[in-house]
Amino acid sequence: MQFTAMILSNVEVSPGYWRMRMTAPPECAASRPGQFVMVRVNGAIDPLLRRPFGIFDIGTYTPAQSGAIPQPYLEMLYRVVGKGTAMLSTLHGSDLLDVLGPLGKGFDLGSPAEEKLIVGGGVGLAPLYLLAKELAQGSEVRLFAGGKTRDDILCITEFERLGVECYTATEDGSLGECGLVTEALLRRLDQLQGGATIYACGPHGMLNAVAGIAAERGIPCQVSLEGYMACGVGACLGCVAPGHSHSPDTPDFRCVCTEGPVFESGELKWRDRP
Ligand SMILES: Cc1cc2nc3c(=O)[nH]c(=O)nc-3n(C[C@H](O)[C@H](O)[C@H](O)COP(=O)(O)OP(=O)(O)OC[C@H]3O[C@@H](n4cnc5c(N)ncnc54)[C@H](O)[C@@H]3O)c2cc1C
Ligand code: FES
Incomplete structure (x- = not known):
């Protein structure tokens, strides 16, 4: 699924490592651990290709407006290694991102006894x-x-x-x-x-x-x-x-x-x- 996400926060959690929270459609609530998203880091031609990132967390948040109902969010944890991730690190709350996902096959959770x-x-x-x-x-x-x-x-x-x-x-x-x-x-x-x-x-x-x-x-x-x-x-x-x-x-x-x-x-x- 392709969707436009609004960034809720983008914080440097350790030198060179960032944690980004963004809005997500309800379908993302069913993301499996290990699945990933492909992100267009900006609307320009360069960088052309989307960048893949694992899904760090999913959850719900309540928007600030009074009477708002909880909405799903998705989080990524990323390291700045090149042009695309450097661009991501300059984005702020309320900026928009073009996202494809959740994609791929995630982890098999196995037996709880182990x-x-x-x-x-x-x-x-x-x-x-x-x-x-x-x-x-x-x-x-x-x-x-x-x-x-x-x-x-x-x-x-x-x-x-x-x-x-x-x-x-x-x-x-x-x-x-x-x-x-x-x-x-x-x-x-x-x-x-x-x-x-x-x-x-x-x-x-x-x-x-x-x-x-x-x-x-x-x-x-x-x-x-x-x-x-x-x-x-x-x-x-x-x-x-x-x-x-x-x-x-x-x-x-x-x-x-x-x-x-x-x-x-x-x-x-x-x-x-x-
Ligand atoms: C399924 C999947 C999940 C991923 N999840 C995460 C994640 O959760 N967090 C995260 O920080 N990164 C993750 N990555 C890696 C991330 O996609 C790359 O770091 C990112 O695409 C780099 O983009 P860039 O434009 O900043 O770097 P580029 O300018 O494209 O490259 C900069 C430098 O990094 C090297 N590089 C680029 N991509 C990779 C890579 N995949 N592995 C090793 N070296 C690379 C290049 O060779 C180059 O030297 C994931 C990759 C895959 C395939
Ligand atoms: S990235 Fe194109 S086939 Fe996997």
């Missing part, structure tokens, strides 16, 4: 908050958030408010443990009594490591990919990722925007693994 281990790297936390919100209603949820420095660890208080136990790790030791967040994940897996599912989003190196850990231990793992996208609706094939049986002789590709962005980690081809 422990849920959520792993996020930097802005990879963006699609994991709505996931945590839904999972925390019936399951024990732990979040493992990693980044290069403390500035990359985003919105942890919001996760804690959901009752999620949070572990943080930074490569420079400026927040939480010094090192990679996968080390804390491994320690938790060593203590695990029953079943668990891993959900991850972040840089490809982190996803590669998490997929390897899950495969070695036979734990179900879903990953959300954040590669390049042009159309977001399956028309250009610009977003494809190699599937598990891909080789130069037998091409096997997955269309990230329509078959993903969330995949079972075993569906994909990972570095260093057959």
